[in-house]
Amino acid sequence: MAMLNRCPKCNSELKLVADMQICYRCDYWTRKGTARLDFVLFNM
Numbered sequence: 001m002a003m004l005n006r007c008p009k010c011n012s013e014l015k016l017v018a019d020m021q022i023c024y025r026c027d028y029w030t031r032k033g034t035a036r037l038d039f040v041l042f043n044m
């Protein structure tokens with residue numbers, strides 16, 4: 001499953017929070033899918 005780095009609505013950078021990716025500009029968010037949750041948690 002592909003990971004988004006850019007918001008599909010406003011094209012700003014998505015922030016990774018737990019297992020979700022959030023856009024603070026337009027409040028868009030998406031679940032990250034199956035990729036490497038362990039790596040994300042250690043880098044918060």
Ligand SMILES: [Zn+2]
Pocket residue numbers: 007008009010011012023024025026027028
């Ligand atoms: Zn956005």
